[in-house]
Every structure is written in C-alpha cells, then in structure tokens.
Amino acid sequence: AQRVTQPEKLLSVFKGAPVELKCNYSYSGSPELFWYVQYSRQRLQLLLRHISRESIKGFTADLNKGETSFHLKKPFAQEEDSAMYYCALSAGGSQGNLIFGKGTKLSVKP
Amino acid sequence: EPEVTQTPSHQVTQMGQEVILRCVPISNHLYFYWYRQILGQKVEFLVSFYNNEISEKSEIFDDQFSVERPDGSNFTLKIRSTKLEDSAMYFCASRVEQGNTEAFFGQGTRLTVV
Numbered sequence: 001a002q003r004v005t006q007p008e009k010l011l012s013v014f015k016g017a018p019v020e021l022k023c024n025y026s027y028s029g030s031p032e033l034f035w036y037v038q039y040s041r042q043r044l045q046l047l048l049r050h051i052s053r054e055s056i057k058g059f060t061a062d063l064n065k066g067e068t069s070f071h072l073k074k075p076f077a078q079e080e081d082s083a084m085y086y087c088a089l090s091a092g093g094s095q096g097n098l099i100f101g102k103g104t105k106l107s108v109k110p
Numbered sequence: 111e112p113e114v115t116q117t118p119s120h121q122v123t124q125m126g127q128e129v130i131l132r133c134v135p136i137s138n139h140l141y142f143y144w145y146r147q148i149l150g151q152k153v154e155f156l157v158s159f160y161n162n163e164i165s166e167k168s169e170i171f172d173d174q175f176s177v178e179r180p181d182g183s184n185f186t187l188k189i190r191s192t193k194l195e196d197s198a199m200y201f202c203a204s205r206v207e208q209g210n211t212e213a214f215f216g217q218g219t220r221l222t223v224v
Binding site for chain 2: 046101103
C-alpha cells in the first residue's frame with residue numbers, strides 16, 4: 001500500500017539549531033516525493049520536490065531509496081521556518097494525486 | 111501571482127443538507143483535485159478531474175459526493191446529504207499538466223456539519 005509516514009507531530013528547536021523532519025514512504029514503483037509547507041493562516045504550498053534536487057529557503061531533502069526516506073533538513077533554523085510541514089508522495093498514474101503524511105509542526109524558538 | 115480561490119471560507123450546515131463548495135483553479139491549469147483534512151488528521155485525496163470527467167477517486171468519494179466544472183472556470187464539490195463526519199477542511203488544488211509538476215492549493219473551506 002502507498003503510505004507516507006511522518007513520525008513526529010511536533011518538533012521544537014531553537015533558532016540556529018539544525019532541523020531534520022523525518023519522512024518515510026511505502027511505494028512499489030519509482031516514487032515522486034514532495035515537501036509542502038503551510039505557514040500560519042496560509043495555504044499549502046510546495047517547498048521542494050525530490051526530482052529538482054534544489055534547496056529552497058535553506059531546506060534540502062534527499063531521496064534515499066534504500067531506507068525509503070525523504071527527510072527534510074536545514075542546518076540553521078530560523079523563526080520564520082515555524083510552520084506545518086507535510087511530506088507527500090505522488091501516486092502512480094498520470095493524475096498526480098498526492099498522498100500526504102500527517103504532518104510535522106515545526107516550532108523554532110528565539 | 112495566480113492563485114486557486116475557494117469559497118466560502120467557512121460553511122456551517124445541518125446534517126442531511128446539501129452543500130456546494132466552490133473553487134476557481136488557476137486559469138491555464140488542466141488537472142483539478144479535491145482533498146479534505148479532518149481535524150487532527152492527514153490531508154486525504156478525494157478526487158481528480160481532467161478533461162471534464164473524473165479521472166480518479168478515493169474510497170472516501172462515495173455516491174454522496176460529486177464534482178462539476180460547470181462553466182470552464184469554477185470547479186465545485188457537492189455533498190448531497192451531509193453527515194457529521196463530513197466536517198473537515200476541504201482543499202481544492204490544480205496543476206498545469208501531468209507529471210512531476212507542482213499542485214497549487216486553495217486556502218480551503220472549513221465545513222462544519224451540525
């Protein structure tokens with residue numbers, strides 16, 4: 001079954017500390033993975049996707065097929081990074097339906 | 111910057127009533143979706159829509175749900191006879207094309223069934 005697991009509901013760090021938001025997936029084919037972010041009172045928006053191999057707002061995520069993981073990392077957290085983060089898997093087929101994890105709330109304290 | 115727009119932002123309805131949630135996707139997008147998020151739970155896929163028909167739907171999307179694109183700009187989700195468990199945040203999303211492209215989400219409609 002296709003599934004995305006984010007084991008932490010809440011992650012609290014101090015400003016300047018490294019951050020790692022965990023995401024594991026279960027998928028039989030070649031996965032397409034994304035991180036979406038939802039800042040307070042705002043809409044879900046794409047943060048990054050694995051195929052782009054890009055760094056957005058200092059965040060990176062590497063797809064590890066052996067560990068079926070797509071953890072989101074940032075070396076130095078900022079207060080404005082506080083938000084809900086959702087890992088998502090694009091389901092098979094051309095329609096691109098997303099399967100979301102439960103989300104992790106990141107709280108960066110001053 | 112173009113956005114997906116959803117109305118209303120909050121809808122309260124009595125159990126058994128019909129509701130229509132409205133979405134205006136980004137104008138050049140071709141793929142449309144509805145998701146929902148029950149409070150405290152994950153965002154769940156409901157249905158995808160392409161070329162004026164449903165392309166895929168989840169188990170949640172039973173006979174009480176329907177979608178329509180009545181006029182080329184709006185994309186609606188109708189719940190025919192609401193139940194208490196339909197209370198959730200409903201998100202509309204759209205994409206320009208298939209493949210590994212970004213889905214743009216609306217702000218959501220909070221549906222409360224009383």
